Amino acid sequence: MTRLLTLLLFFLIVFSTFGQQLSYEEVKQLEMVVPDRQNSQWAKNQPYVVMLSIDGFRHDYAEMYQAKNILSVAKNGVSTQSLIASFPTKTFPNHYTLVTGLYPGNHGLVSNEFYSREKDYWYKIRDKSAVQDGSWYGGVPLWTLAEQQGMLSANFFWVGSEAPIGGSLSTYSYQYNSGVSNQHRVQRILDWLQMPPEIRPHMILGYFSLVDDAGHRYGPEHAKTKEAVLRIDELVGQLIRGLEKLNLPVHIVLVSDHGMSTITNGMVLPEMIDLEDAKVSYSFPPMIYQSDSAKLERLYDQLLQIEGLYVYRQEQVPNYLHFSNRDRIGDLVLMTDAPTIIMEKPQVVTGGTHGFDPYADRDMGAIFYGQGPLFKSGVEISPVENIHIYPLIAEILGLKITEPIDGKLEMMDYLLSKAEN
CATH class of the missing domain: 3.40.720.10 (Alkaline Phosphatase, subunit A)
Known part of the structure; x- marks a missing residue:
């Protein structure tokens, strides 16, 4: 019992200190x-x-x-x-x-979270090893x-x-x-x-x-x-x-x-489509990475059928968005219009967000x-x-x-x- 109280006191001190400015x-x-x-x-x-x-x-x-x-x-x-x-x-x-x-496609930070095929590694804003690695930044x-x-x-x-x-x-x-x-x-x-x-x-x-x-x-x-x-x-x-x-x-x-x-509405991507072994960045708007061409084609065809969802192959993203980077942009880029977002799992959708087409x-x-x-x-x-x-x-x-x-x-x-x- 004494040991338990000591541990609880320790964690209380750690968390209270962490929260202090x-x-x-x-x-x-x-x-x-x-x-x-x-x-x-x-x-x-x-x-x-x-x-x-x-x-x-x-x-x-x-x-x-x-x-x-x-x-x-x-x-x-x-x-x-x-x-x-x-x-x-x-x-x-x-x-x-x-x-x-x-533009992001030219300097390399194409999202808050993305995959590099060349590095075979993810850049994520909370991954200090990536954030502090100068090779990610052009x-x-x-x-x-x-x-x-x-x-x-x-x-x-x-x-x-x-x-x-x-x-x-x-x-x-x-x-x-x-x-x-x-x-x-x-x-x-x-x-x-x-x-x-x-x-x-x-x-x-x-x-x-x-x-x-x-x-x-x-x-x-x-x-x-x-x-x-x-x-x-x-x-x-x-x-x-x-x-x-x-x-x-x-x-x-x-x-x-x-x-x-x-935002008020959410589409749960895994509930709408079988993503199989695809890699997915859910940093809005999501990007799908799928190296298998047959699986990619199947995903593309299925996503096209979803109402309210815009799906683009990497090379088909509208030119006015200047979004081009073969290494880091997903094979498919998914977009919606506000107030609808795309999510990884069900959750209450309230408040606000960004990531939409700026034009x-x-x-x-x-x-x-x-x-x-x-x-x-x-x-x-x-x-x-x-x-x-x-x-x-x-x-x-x-x-x-x-x-x-x-x-x-x-x-x-x-x-x-x-x-x-």
């Missing part, structure tokens, strides 16, 4: 710093960019919930009516698109581009930042840890910008998940989602006020990876707001694809793009003040 001193101790790096003389004379991702922040949330600080960035700077997410409209593919200027992320050109960078939880892409990490970075509060993330960004010029990062990226978390659980129009939007708005306000005290040429860029749609579902629209010395004031442009963010940020920082990308500066350079730039 870290102090700011503990957060600083977790920071990974690459030693002996300094800004080049050229880099020290360049401006700064702080780009924050607010996961799942739909294109209309700021107006809908009157997020005053976020709206002030648009009022005092620039914005797009909507930022068109890349397909699939999932977190990992789109975050990595934002910092590489490449392109040249903004932080790698900066470091290669003598400009220091800092990273707070951006997708890909835990892996040594191009052989190295950001000068300052963190492995993902949910115990780091949003408040401490903002404080660390401000502290980075108060470092001596030689070691001060010019390219800073930060990530916040609370709006996406609320959207999934409650749906985009729920009071809890509004609460999450206003909480992130407060953090943006704190950042703006902190930056105003620094007297540095800092550009604030607010983006999101995708929007959010309400067919307006609710997949994300955000882009920017404010700073090189941005115009009070300018809004029509919806643009998120592949164009990369060349825009590179232009502000004075970085030379070294490898081909899908994004084009001319799609967004109207937002820049030519007289200043």
Whole structure:
């Protein structure tokens, strides 16, 4: 009995500690710093960019919930009516698109979960061995581009930042840890910008998940989602006020990876079809991998008969989605329209999700707001694809793009003040 009580007490302590948020001193101790790096003389004379991702922040949330600080960035700077997410409209593919200027099929992160035929291995967002393996990631992320050109960078939880892409990490970075509060993330960004010029990062990226978390659980129009939007708005306000005290040429860029749609219906894939020995990614929208051509043909024919389900062979995915990668995309790609999703097993379908066609579902629209010395004031442009963010940020920082990308500066350079730039 005594041993049982001891074990129960042990697990109680472990779980209560795990649930606690870290102090700011503990957060600083977790920071990974690459030693002996300094800004080049050229880099020290360049401006700064702080780009924050607010996961799942739909294109209309700021107006809908009157997020005053976020709206002030648009009022005092620039914005797009909507930022068109890349397909699939999932977190990992789109975050990595934002910092590489490449469609998911071209940079390699084709979903939150996918299989590589070449590696004979799955990439899954909770598999640290995969997430931290640089061989999964194509392109040249903004932080790698900066470091290669003598400009220091800092990273707070951006997708890909835990892996040594191009052989190295950001000068300052963190492995993902949910115990780091949003408040401490903002404080660390401000502290980075108060470092001596030689070691001060010019390219800073930060990530916040609370709006996406609320959207999934409650749906985009729920009071809890509004609460999450206003909480992130407060953090943006704190950042703006902190930056105003620094007297540095800092550009604030607010983006999101995708929007959010309400869901009410679910199709359970294994109940509709015998998948036999096929490999299936259920990261919405699902992908089926089947190397046996006869079995694949049978699956395809059966799936075509299911009402409300769109099924595409890998080579038949509509061209406008730019979804092509023979190694990593499934032999079959399955899609639906909101409010219906495809599931692995029966469950109650409520709240919200994303992953839908960004051109067919307006609710997949994300955000882009920017404010700073090189941005115009009070300018809004029509919806643009998120592949164009990369060349825009590179232009502000004075970085030379070294490898081909899908994004084009001319799609967004109207937002820049030519007289200043």
